Amino acid sequence: MKTETIGLEKEQKINHLLNSQPPGVVYLSSWLTENGFSTQLLNRYRNSNWIYSIGTGAWMRVGDKPTYQGALFALQGQADLNIHPGGKTALSLLGKAHYLELSTKHITLFGGSEERLPTWFLKYNWGVKVNYFGSSFLPPQIGLQALEQGTFSLLVSNSTRALMECLYLTPKKQELVECYEIMEGLNNLRPKQVQELLEICTSIKVKRLFLYMAEKAGHDWFKYIDLKKIDLGKGKRSLVKDGVYISKYRITVPKTLENYE
Incomplete structure (x- = not known):
């Protein structure tokens, strides 16, 4: 008994x-x-x-099938980690990257500079290739939003942060022209939110590219951004050889980007 x-x-x-x-x-x-x-x-x-x-x-x-989203929920909620879908993966989840391949074979995850994906996560076959980047160019808590994933919500990068994460990966792991195509679709960003992220971002490259692309795209929200409060660093930044120098932002970008219509 x-x-x-x-x-x-x-x-x-x-x-x-x-x-x-x-x-x-x-x-x-x-x-x-x-x-x-x-x-x-x-x-x-x-x-x-x-x-x-x-x-x-x-x-x-038993009875449940593992998904990378369900695994990230555990890392965020049970382990209190800041690992989240970022970059193009976040934009795709938010429905902001319609032209991108929806059935993508890659997912992009970002986390803090001291955070690592556990071995079980890396070894498990999620049906997609996992690209993880630990960085500190943006604070862990700002620029994230809750997104429903069936039975639970997952923290993912909002549109502004996701594009900044894409720019962080340029030019080696992310094409600049594709970043600009994403920027073109972000015509309803909140200036206050953009301002906050630009002010706390520590990557000079990301800030210069973001502002250059926003201005080139002609978004209405761009005129509300206070450039004086954003530290754009000193000196020139050359992202490619034989590119076009943009004097306002002191960056050299590909000719295909500058001439993009």
Whole structure:
């Protein structure tokens, strides 16, 4: 009788914990341990077909299928990490990059300069190639927004931050002309939000390119940006050889970008 009571209590305990998180999310071993579940107990639950492992340190509820979004939800909510969909991936999730390939085979994630993706995340086959960039050119908490992903919300870069993340990757990992095409579609950005991100951004390259592209695109919101409050650094920046020098922003850009109509 006593054994049955203990079994029932454990069953209720795991049920309660599993139900405290939305369906489809990953459960981190570290978070489960903090909530009173030892490795031994987790292995018992696995043997009882309650949960299954997707790698060392990560579990799923039986019946749920892992997605990279559900894994990121765990990293954000259970591990308190700032890792999030950024760049073109964020723009695509926000519906701001309609011309981009929707069934993309790559996802772009950004996190803090000291943050790393756990091994189980890197090893698991999500069906897409994961490109992760740890950086500190923008603060971790500013410029993110909650986006519904089925049963849960995920923090992703908003349009302004996402484009800045794209520009951060130029010119080696992201084409400048494609960044400009994205900028052209961002005609309804909030000037206050743009101003804030430009003022706290530490990448001179990103700030100069962002302002150059915004002005070139002729967006109405650009006239509300106070350039005097934005530190654009000193000296010239050459992004390509044999390009066009833009004296106002002291950058050399590809001819294809400057001549883009």
